[in-house]
Amino acid sequence: MSAPRRTLIAVACLLLLAGAAAFAFRYAPGSRAAMPKPVVAVPVNVARVVLKTVPVRLRAIGNVEPFTTVAVKARIDGQIVAVHFKEGDEVHKGDTLFEIDRRPLQAQLQQAQANLLKDRALLDHANEQDKRYKDLLEKKFVSPDAYAQIRTNSETAAAQVSADQAAIESARLQLDYCTIRSPITGYAGKIQIQEGNLVKANDTFSLVVINQVVPINASFSVPEQSLSAVRKYQADGELQVTAQVPNSGFAPVPGKLSFIDNTTDATTGTIKLKAQFPNTDKALWPGQFVDVVLTLTHQDNAIVVPPTAIQNGPNGQYVFIVKPDGTVDMRDVKVARSEGDFAVVASGVKPGDTVVTVGQLRLAPGTKVAIADVKASE
Secondary structure (H helix, E strand, C coil): CHHHHHHHHHHHHHHHHHHHHHHHCCCCCCCHHHCCCCCCCCCEEECEEEEEEEEEEEEEEEEEEEEEEEECCCCCCCCCEEECCCCEEEEECCCCCEEEEEHHHHHHHHHHHEEEEEEEHHHHHHHHHHHHHHHHCCCCCCHHHHHHHHHHHHHHHHHHHHHHHHHHHHHHHHHHHHHHHEHHHHHHCCCCCCCCCEEECCCCCCEEEEEEEEEEEEEEEEEEEHHHHHHHHHHHCCCEEEEEECCCCCCEEEEEEEEEEEEEEEEEEEEEEEEEECCCCCCCCCCCCEEEEEEEEEEEEEECCCCHHHHEECCEEEEEEECCCEEEEEEECEEEEEEEEECCCECCCCCCCEEEEECHHCCCCCCEEEEEEEEEEE
């Protein structure tokens, strides 16, 4: 190899060594080039802690029940000859539902009326006999025993006429039972016995069941520990209740508490309550499950925050508070209860504090934040 070529190779090697040394120095620990990058603020949404008047409520799952249920039965034996409604129809009090063959009872009524005419004629004759024998007794033409027998015949005839009148009233009543009318206003269920069938008086099976749905009831259960509060606030006035069919999209239906059971259920530790709803629009229907909210009272000056601000940790619930310097601090809180779009806080925050509602996963005490949205607690 020539001398100039060796010289070029040596220079190249020196340049490579110098570059490697410069690179190692640039990125070595403790060098100026290894200084940390500027801190990037974490974007978050926040809300103001406010004072608010909030309701104190009990929530439960309820079951809608008819206000009144009547199982319609026949009061006489006979054959159904007509049905005047369809299954599911709305029927009104006094509407004709069924008709039973009237002919046998009509014949009994006519027979009772004929017996009355006959016995009235006998009574008239007995009364005439009584008058005549009474005159003969006064003139001493007959003995007192003979008159007593005539008097007995007259009284017996009068009693028979009264019996005939009672028989006529009974026959008319039986005849009226041939027409079966609705005892309430409501909706008819399935017709259990169709036209043409024979029925018996007070049979085990009903002809149809009618449910009254205006107004309507909803029964629900609350923990027995809540009974004292329910009774306390009920003594101050009528307690309001709302019921809403889950996922129906309809607004809650307002009503009032109407019933507190007289005993608790020992197996579940609950007590049954019942609420009444006007239900004029028939939004509630028997058998539905509904979300029931019982409002006991209203709490003034309650400290509230959005529920999304509350986080759960190993030591319980906490929130992130945004400090004036733009960093966050972790604050333990005690939540009294949740009410829809806000949570009532018993301790840990005060009105005017700013709490993080979105973005907590990237936060730790001292983290710098950039506020993207601010709103008051609803």
